[in-house]
Amino acid sequence: GENVEQHPSTLSVQEGDSAVIKCTYSDSASNYFPWYKQELGKGPQLIIDIRSNVGEKKDQRIAVTLNKTAKHFSLHITETQPEDSAVYFCAASGYNQGGKLIFGQGTELSVKP
Amino acid sequence: NAGVMQNPRHLVRRRGQEARLRCSPMKGHSHVYWYRQLPEEGLKFMVYLQKENIIDESGMPKERFSAEFPKEGPSILRIQQVVRGDSAAYFCASSPTGGRGSYNEQFFGPGTRLTVL
Numbered sequence: 001g002e003n004v005e006q007h008p009s010t011l012s013v014q015e016g017d018s019a020v021i022k023c024t025y026s027d028s029a030s031n032y033f034p035w036y037k038q039e040l041g042k043g044p045q046l047i048i049d050i051r052s053n054v055g056e057k058k059d060q061r062i063a064v065t066l067n068k069t070a071k072h073f074s075l076h077i078t079e080t081q082p083e084d085s086a087v088y089f090c091a092a093s094g095y096n097q098g099g100k101l102i103f104g105q106g107t108e109l110s111v112k113p
Numbered sequence: 114n115a116g117v118m119q120n121p122r123h124l125v126r127r128r129g130q131e132a133r134l135r136c137s138p139m140k141g142h143s144h145v146y147w148y149r150q151l152p153e154e155g156l157k158f159m160v161y162l163q164k165e166n167i168i169d170e171s172g173m174p175k176e177r178f179s180a181e182f183p184k185e186g187p188s189i190l191r192i193q194q195v196v197r198g199d200s201a202a203y204f205c206a207s208s209p210t211g212g213r214g215s216y217n218e219q220f221f222g223p224g225t226r227l228t229v230l
Contacts, residue, residue, distance in 0.1 A: 046221075103156045105154070105155045
């Protein structure tokens with residue numbers, strides 16, 4: 001089945017710097033890759049997603065890139081702010097997963113003022 | 114437009130008791146997914162349901178766990194004879210589409226945090 005690996009597990013940056021989180025997946029048939037932000041005590045919040053027919057998607061300070069050949073995708077956050085501090089999860093889904101999301105292990109991002 | 118609702122938000126049970134977790138999907142969503150998050154871990158898929166049907170229960174433990182999504186009312190995740198290892202956060206997500214071949218934007222509820230004493 002699908003396996004998603006996420007790195008790094010923790011990431012600390014200074015306010016205003018950029019943060020990059022990377023994920024790899026194993027099933028070449030996966031075609032949908034969402035990113036979630038989870039704040040302490042809350043449910044995961046969908047922040048951006050990308051589908052396999054595009055290589056990059058951007059929404060204000062957040063961007064996601066997808067390399068289907070290498071089977072990896074990345075989250076880029078520019079001009080980080082303290083409120084970006086949270087745990088971020090990548091996930092993959094597609095035909096072989098029948099709709100369910102397979103999550104990475106999570107990255108705890110800390111943005112220091 | 115209310116999001117995904119889950120209740121209770123916190124649930125404490127003693128070993129051997131039953132736990133019932135409820136999930137009301139977003140308006141217009143007929144696909145419900147349950148995930149479990151153990152402390153310091155990612156989310157693991159448990160079960161996928163549509164109204165009155167279990168589509169995929171490959172992530173559900175074989176014993177003590179069951180789920181339903183009746184024609185009327187919320188989806189229920191039921192855990193019988195709870196053990197300490199069941200302590201976790203249980204999240205429900207809903208989607209307007211589902212199944213193979215579709216892009217499943219899933220929106221999560223706030224979760225139910227189950228503690229087994």
